[in-house]
Amino acid sequence: MSEEAARARDAALIAPLPSTEPVGDEGGDGEPDAVLPQAPQARPGRRERRTARNNVIRPGDLICGSCGQGNAPTRKFCARCGFELREAQVARTPWWRRLLRRRQGPRVVELGTGNGQQDESVPAPEGRLAAFWSRVKFVLGIVFCLSAMLYASYAPFRSMVNERAAEVRKTVTGLIESYYSPVRPAEVVGPSAKGRGAEHLIDLNTASYWSVPYTKPIAGQRRKAVLVVKFDRLVKLDQLIVTAGAGDAFTQHGRPRQMVLTFTNGKEMRMDLQDSAKPQKFTLEHGLATKTVKIDFTDVYPSDKGKDVAVAELEFFSLLS
Structure with missing residues (x-):
């Protein structure tokens, strides 16, 4: 074999080394070739790692919003699925159990009988x-x-x-x-208009009435619409019924808006009346051991037809003990 043939045989047996120079495209810009859009590859299904819900939800437990598992209030994540419990709903006591009164105090337990039980x-x-x-x-x-x-x-x-x-x-x-017993006054003393005397206040007839001219008093001026109810003995007064106005002519006369009662013991009581023809009841707070009651009409519901005040009836009662 000649020397050239031996060299050719040895060169064929040597493997070529990979080139270290970067391989470029024909244009020499180093960019990869364009790739056509490919169909999406189906991903393998996620393996379900949840365990079966195996606890009973108690009041105060944190209910997982993902799987519904009840968790202890001290947990941060669900014991079943690992979901965060930061916004978990707290289990509440049923309404019908809240109606039952909770047992107060410790339960009394008897000691054992000595047999170890x-x-x-x-x-x-x-x-x-x-x-x-x-x-x-x-x-x-x-x-x-x-x-x-x-x-x-x-x-x-x-x-x-x-x-x-x-x-x-x-x-x-x-x-x-x-239990209320009527108390009849002996007399009523006070000013009156002609034919409309104070005796009409205690005659038990609401068709008749007492009236007196009325003008709003100036400061320091003596009031004119003042009555004094007298009893023949010391009485106990608990209730007063006032029938205001002039019966059938209710709107033709002024009606009392406010009355101030002064009892024998010097105590006063103010009464605010409604503008109504119906009887109005008032409880008397200072009517114990009373012989006289002064009634001062301090304000009046006015009437366009007359400058007066009218009252049909005053009835006093005592509460029997």
């Missing part, structure tokens, strides 16, 4: 009574709610309840009013 806990009598009343209040609350729903939705039941309530109200009112 502990007796069952026995509540104290006070605890049993409190538990009983709690159940009673719960039952009464349910009955009240059902009755209210029935009252609102069932007309015959509503009518029956209204009738019973009216009867009870009438009975109670009759009992209360039956």
Whole structure:
């Protein structure tokens, strides 16, 4: 073999080394070739790592917003799915349990019998009574709610309840009013218009009335519309009924707006009246051991037809003890 043939054989056996120079495109700008849009590749499904919900939600637990698991209030992340519990909803006590009164104080437990076994806990009598009343209040609350729903939705039941309530109200009112005894004044002294004397105030006839000219007094000026009611003995006054105005001619005369009563003991009481022809009741606070009552008409509902004040009747009552 010649020397040239040997060199050619050895060169064929040597592997060529990779080039260290960057390979460029024909343009020499170094940019990669354009690639056409490809169809999206389907991703493998995410493996579900949640465990089954295996706890009972108790009041105060943090309810996970992702899986609904109840977690202890001290947890930051859900024990089931790892979801953050920063905005988790807190489980609340059911409304029907909030109606039951909670047991107050420790439970009384009897000591063991000495055989190594502990007796069952026995509540104290006070605890049993409190538990009983709690159940009673719960039952009464349910009955009240059902009755209210029935009252609102069932007309015959509503009518029956209204009738019973009216009867009870009438009975109670009759009992209360039956304890009041009328006290008749001996006389009433005061100014009056012609034919409208003060005796008409105590004649038990609302068709007649007392009237007197009235002008609003100036400061320091003596009032003219002042009455003095006298009794023949010391009496106890608890109620006064005033029938204002002049009966059928109610709007033709002025009506008392404000009265100031001064009792025998010197104590005063102000009474504000409504502009109504109906009898108005007032409770007298200083009417104990009274023989005279001075009535001063300090303000009047005016009338366009006359400058006076008129009162149909004054009735005094005493509450029997």
